[in-house]
Amino acid sequence: xxxxxxxxxxxxxRPALYGRTTTAALWTDPHISxxxxxxxxxxxxxxxxxxxxxxxxxxxxxxxRFDLGPGSRLLDLGCxxxxxxxxxARHGVRxxxxxxxxxxxxxAERVARGEGVPARHLCRDYxxxxxxxxxxxxxxxxxxxxxxxxxxxxxxxxxVDRHLVPxxxxxxxxxxxxxxxxxxxxxxxxxxxMDGFWAAEPYHGFRHTFRYDRExxxxxxxxxxxxxxxxxxxxxxxxxxxxxxxxxLARGGFVVEERYGDLTGAAYDPGADSFAVxxxxx
Numbered sequence: 001x002x003x004x005x006x007x008x009x010x011x012x013x014r015p016a017l018y019g020r021t022t023t024a025a026l027w028t029d030p031h032i033s034x035x036x037x038x039x040x041x042x043x044x045x046x047x048x049x050x051x052x053x054x055x056x057x058x059x060x061x062x063x064x065r066f067d068l069g070p071g072s073r074l075l076d077l078g079c080x081x082x083x084x085x086x087x088x089a090r091h092g093v094r095x096x097x098x099x100x101x102x103x104x105x106x107x108a109e110r111v112a113r114g115e116g117v118p119a120r121h122l123c124r125d126y127x128x129x130x131x132x133x134x135x136x137x138x139x140x141x142x143x144x145x146x147x148x149x150x151x152x153x154x155x156x157x158x159x160v161d162r163h164l165v166p167x168x169x170x171x172x173x174x175x176x177x178x179x180x181x182x183x184x185x186x187x188x189x190x191x192x193x194m195d196g197f198w199a200a201e202p203y204h205g206f207r208h209t210f211r212y213d214r215e216x217x218x219x220x221x222x223x224x225x226x227x228x229x230x231x232x233x234x235x236x237x238x239x240x241x242x243x244x245x246x247x248x249l250a251r252g253g254f255v256v257e258e259r260y261g262d263l264t265g266a267a268y269d270p271g272a273d274s275f276a277v278x279x280x281x282x
Contacts, residue, residue: 007230011223012187014210015234018149018217022233024125027101031200037103040081050142052083054264058141059087061265066137066169068093075135075163077126077156078144082108082119089117097121098129127155134165140172141263143274146238150248153238157252161281170254170279173263179273180239183218185209198224198231216244242268245277255282 027033043052050058062068070092076085079097081104089095089112099105100123108121138160145153160170186209193205206223220235240248246256258278259268268275 011206011221012208015219015221017212017215018236020232020234021149021236023147024100025231026233026235027099027104030103032198033101033103035197036101037081037107040083040104041107050263054262055083055087058263059084061263062137062139062171063088063091063093065265068137072137073133073135073165075138075160077129077138077140077160078142079108079121080104082111082121084139084141085119085121086111086115086117089119090115092118095119096131096133096135098124098126100125126159127152129159129163131163133163134168135163136165136168138164138168138170139263140170143173143175143237145172146175146240147236148238149236150238153248154252157249157254161253164281167280169257171263171276173274173276174240174245175237176272176274177216177239177241178271180211180213180216180218182273183209183211185211193222193224198222198233199226201226216240242275242277249277249279250282253282254279 027036068074068088068091072093074088074093074095076095076097079085079099080101082097085095085097085108095118097108097119099121102123105121105123112119112121145156148156164170188207189205191204192202193207198205204225208221210219210221212218216239218237222233222235224231224233242259249256256277256279260276261267261269261272262274263276
């Protein structure tokens with residue numbers, strides 16, 4: 001029989017690095033994905049996505065920087081509810097979004113169909129994506145790259161390579177080294193932790209934060225205890241500097257061409273919590 005002491009001790013034990021991943025559960029659970037969609041659609045919330053003002057500026061910059069317009073083809077990996085795809089499609093870009101959150105994809109498709117813009121949204125795991133179409137630009141926003149395991153990041157680069165036209169590019173942002181320095185190992189407990197985010201029914205929520213300094217990784221482990229079950233979610237984050245990111249991309253056959261402060265094309269800031277890169281096949 002598991003005692004409360006044993007259960008709490010297990011929650012606080014440092015997990016093996018990337019020993020467990022729960023990304024799919026986070027985005028496909030009906031309640032959690034619904035809450036994520038609400039965050040996406042709130043124009044002022046910087047949670048599941050950037051605020052809508054940022055998205056507007058990013059789309060304007062992308063259109064100018066990559067000459068995106070009628071006939072251009074864009075692939076958005078982890079597209080959510082189509083905040084970027086629909087905006088770009090309004091300018092004639094043939095935008096394809098891929099996400100495995102059914103609620104987000106359904107919303108994006110409803111908006112695209114309602115506006116009659118050339119955007120389509122597929123409910124799939126982009127790590128196993130195989131489309132016949134090729135794209136001029138692939139994008140991944142909100143630092144999704146850093147939430148994957150090292151193996152899956154290399155799988156992603158292979159997927160991108162298969163789907164780019166010759167000379168096509170990959171644009172994405174990452175969590176940066178300075179952000180790790182602000183991570184503190186600690187514990188948080190609350191009934192209904194994060195305002196009911198984790199379950200529709202009443203629950204007790206525990207968050208344990210761990211640092212893996214040598215690997216430049218952090219983990220937020222969430223244990224969600226309801227009357228009927230205990231669910232565990234692992235939120236991994238890998239923090240990069242330009243050198244470590246360029247080295248990893250090189251292993252996947254890509255070369256960093258440009259570096260930015262973010263996806264609006266801002267200047268790179270070595271002290272900031274994130275940065276963005278443009279990479280092409282080497």
